[in-house]
Amino acid sequence: MLLMLLDSSEKFGPGMAPQTKRIEVTLESVLESVDLAESIVMRVSGAAGFGEDDCHRIGMSIREGVINAYNYGNHKDRRKKIFFTIVFEPEKMVVRILDQGTGFELSAVPDPLAEENLLRTSGRGIFLMRAFMDEFIVKHGPEGGAELIMAKRLPDSRHDNGGSSASGEKES
Amino acid sequence: MTLHATCRDNTDVAVVDFSGRITLGEGSALLRDTIRNLTSIGKKKILLNLADVDYIDSAGIGELVGAYTTVRNASGELKLLNLTKRVHDLLQITKLVTVFDVQDEEWTAIHSFK
Numbered sequence: 001m002l003l004m005l006l007d008s009s010e011k012f013g014p015g016m017a018p019q020t021k022r023i024e025v026t027l028e029s030v031l032e033s034v035d036l037a038e039s040i041v042m043r044v045s046g047a048a049g050f051g052e053d054d055c056h057r058i059g060m061s062i063r064e065g066v067i068n069a070y071n072y073g074n075h076k077d078r079r080k081k082i083f084f085t086i087v088f089e090p091e092k093m094v095v096r097i098l099d100q101g102t103g104f105e106l107s108a109v110p111d112p113l114a115e116e117n118l119l120r121t122s123g124r125g126i127f128l129m130r131a132f133m134d135e136f137i138v139k140h141g142p143e144g145g146a147e148l149i150m151a152k153r154l155p156d157s158r159h160d161n162g163g164s165s166a167s168g169e170k171e172s
Numbered sequence: 173m174t175l176h177a178t179c180r181d182n183t184d185v186a187v188v189d190f191s192g193r194i195t196l197g198e199g200s201a202l203l204r205d206t207i208r209n210l211t212s213i214g215k216k217k218i219l220l221n222l223a224d225v226d227y228i229d230s231a232g233i234g235e236l237v238g239a240y241t242t243v244r245n246a247s248g249e250l251k252l253l254n255l256t257k258r259v260h261d262l263l264q265i266t267k268l269v270t271v272f273d274v275q276d277e278e279w280t281a282i283h284s285f286k
Contacts, residue, residue: 031197056258064230067196113267119241121234124266128230131265 027066027082029074037084038063041095044086048093049155057132058093058152064125065097065148073099073146091157092134098147106138175199175225177206185217185282186210187253191224194232203232207239207250216248217285221278223254228262240272249273253281 025040027033042059050058066082074080080100087094110117112124130136135151175192188206193199210218220239228236236252243250251273255263263269275281 034196060227060229063195067229067231118267118271119237121238121241122230124230124233127266128262 021088023086025084027084029070029076029078029080029082031070033082034063034066034070037066037082037097040084041086045093045152048088050093050152051155054152054155058095061129061132061150062095062097064128065095065150068125068148069097069099069101069146072104073101075101088154089151092151092153094149094151096147096149098141099145100141100143101145103140103144103146104138175202177202179206179210183282185219185285186215187219187221187278187282189221189224193227193229194225194235195227195229196231200231200235203235203239207242211242211246211248216243216246218243218248218250219253219275219278219281219285220250221253222256222259226256226258228259233262233266233268237268237271249285251275251281251284253278 023040023044025037027037038059041062042055045055045058062084066084069082070076074082082100083096083098085096085098087096106126109126110120110123112118112120112127117123126138129148129150133150134153135149137149139147139149141147175190175194175198178189180187180189188210190203194203207218218239220236240250253275255274260269260274263272263274273284275284
C-alpha cells in the first residue's frame, strides 16, 4: 500500500520541524491507506510538538482527506494513487492530499449543517477538515484530480504570536 | 483498534455496548449489521452505549445517522448513551446532538423509551 517515502531528510525527534522539511508518501487506493496516512501524520505531528488534542484533530483531518481521495476522487480504483505530502514551513505544518480523479469545486459541496442535510449519511468529511485545521483549500491538481491543502500552525509559532493566526486560526 | 459490539437485552430495550473505533470499513459495517440484526428480530428500542468509543470518523457518523433512520423507519427509537468527550464534541459541531437523544445514565436511558 505504501509505495515510497521520499525526502524525510532527518530523523524524527522533538526538534523535527526545523530539520525535516518535507515528507512525501504515495498511497494505493485501498482502505488500509486511510489508517496508514492517519498513523503517519499522528506520529509526525506528535514529534513536531503538537499536543494530544491537536494531533487527534490533524490525524482526523488527514484521515478524512484520504477517505475523500479514496472514495470520491479515485473511486476505490487500485490503479490510481493518492499523493500525500507533509511540508514544514517556518510557522505551520502543511499537508497536501492529491488524488487522480476529476476534481471538485468546494462551493458545490452541500452544507452538512443545513437542516435538510442533517440526516444524510455522508458529506461531513470536508466540514471536519475545515473545522479541525487552521487553513483548508481545494485546488485542481496539475494533472487533474483534487488537491486538498490544509495547514495547522506549529505550537511554537502560536506561542510566539499569542495563539492567534494571520489566516484566521480556529483555536481549540 | 477494532470495533467490538456486545448486545444485552434489558426488558424490551436492546442495549449494545460498543468498544473501539467506529470508522470507515469494518467498524462502520459492524454498526450497520448490528442495527440490521436487531431490527430484523423486531427490536424497536435500541440503546447504543458508546462509553468505550473514543473515535468516530465521518463514515462512522454517517453510519450512526443511518442507524437512527433505520430504527425510526421501523417505528422504533434509537438513543445514545455515555458519549466520550471527543464523540460528544463531534456530534456537537456536526449539530447531530439536535438529532440524537443522548443519555448519560443507563437506568434513566432505558426508562426514557416510550
